[in-house]
Amino acid sequence: MGKLDHKVAIITGAAQGIGAATAQLFIKEGAFVVLTDVQDDKGKALAKSLGDKAIYMHHDVSIRKDWEHVLKETEKLFGPVSILINNAGIVIQKSLEEYTDEDFHKLYMINQFGVYLGMMVTYPSMEKVGRGAIVNISSTSGFRGKAGLMGYNASKFAVRGMTKSAALDFASKNIRVNSVHPGFINTPMTLDHISDEYKEKAMKDTPLGRGGEPEEVAQMILFLSCDDSSFSTGSEFITDGGRLA
Numbered sequence: 001m002g003k004l005d006h007k008v009a010i011i012t013g014a015a016q017g018i019g020a021a022t023a024q025l026f027i028k029e030g031a032f033v034v035l036t037d038v039q040d041d042k043g044k045a046l047a048k049s050l051g052d053k054a055i056y057m058h059h060d061v062s063i064r065k066d067w068e069h070v071l072k073e074t075e076k077l078f079g080p081v082s083i084l085i086n087n088a089g090i091v092i093q094k095s096l097e098e099y100t101d102e103d104f105h106k107l108y109m110i111n112q113f114g115v116y117l118g119m120m121v122t123y124p125s126m127e128k129v130g131r132g133a134i135v136n137i138s139s140t141s142g143f144r145g146k147a148g149l150m151g152y153n154a155s156k157f158a159v160r161g162m163t164k165s166a167a168l169d170f171a172s173k174n175i176r177v178n179s180v181h182p183g184f185i186n187t188p189m190t191l192d193h194i195s196d197e198y199k200e201k202a203m204k205d206t207p208l209g210r211g212g213e214p215e216e217v218a219q220m221i222l223f224l225s226c227d228d229s230s231f232s233t234g235s236e237f238i239t240d241g242g243r244l245a
């Protein structure tokens with residue numbers, strides 16, 4: 001028996017990295033999984049490799065119409081949703097002098113507004129099931145500032161705060177909402193968008209002395225999505241190799 005048998009889950013940003021590892025684990029645990037992303041070729045190929053209980057849908061998390069489409073198609077295919085993983089995100093690392101208003105706005109729209117839309121559009125589906133679990137992916141950057149990451153920091157602090165108010169708003173609907181705070185994880189995001197200097201500093205700053213693997217974060221997301229965490233809501237769950245200790 002899997003920990004997510006008969007559950008329907010939407011995972012955003014699932015074509016690669018933490019989202020992809022989570023989709024793979026959720027399939028192993030028996031869920032029906034809707035993988036969404038803007039990287040269509042990668043997302044389709046991954047969903048195909050996961051079998052009949054997985055499907056890929058194109059989805060820009062900053063657009064309400066995309067969310068409504070994903071939810072409608074998910075309900076048609078698999079039934080109402082009981083798990084939402086708000087994972088899609090971007091990072092922009094720039095010095096203050098290079099930073100633009102457009103950078104800040106883009107980070108806000110994807111990392112923060114996208115998480116808000118996800119919760120607002122999907123909770124009525126969870127009400128049909130009578131329960132739900134929402135996991136919002138923040139970061140250690142939701143706890144402390146980092147130079148060069150002003151917009152990213154703002155969005156990840158916001159995700160942490162929104163998680164708490166949503167948990168209070170949704171508690172009476174039996175929907176739990178928690179945030180996950182990864183440290184430095186080896187994914188395309190950190191490989192492609194983070195400077196070597198920052199990576200070196202992050203390794204020195206991590207007591208376990210290495211970057212985490214996406215599969216290690218996926219285990220935390222699974223915990224918060226299944227009944228193992230049935231009494232946890234509105235809380236922060238850190239998976240960072242000791243970086244914030």
Ligand code: NAP
Nearest residue numbers: 013017018038060061087088089139182184185187188189
């Ligand atoms: P990743 O490897 O870049 O994967 C994220 C996926 O989301 C990518 O496929 C990305 O596509 C997609 N995406 C970007 N904008 C989107 C949009 N508007 N709508 C839908 N999908 C979109 O990132 P990751 O490292 O797995 O990170 C996943 C989450 O964990 C993010 O929220 C990130 O902030 C958080 N996190 C990561 C780390 C880390 O060290 N990796 C640490 C702390 C927190 P593109 O590649 O085309 O942008």
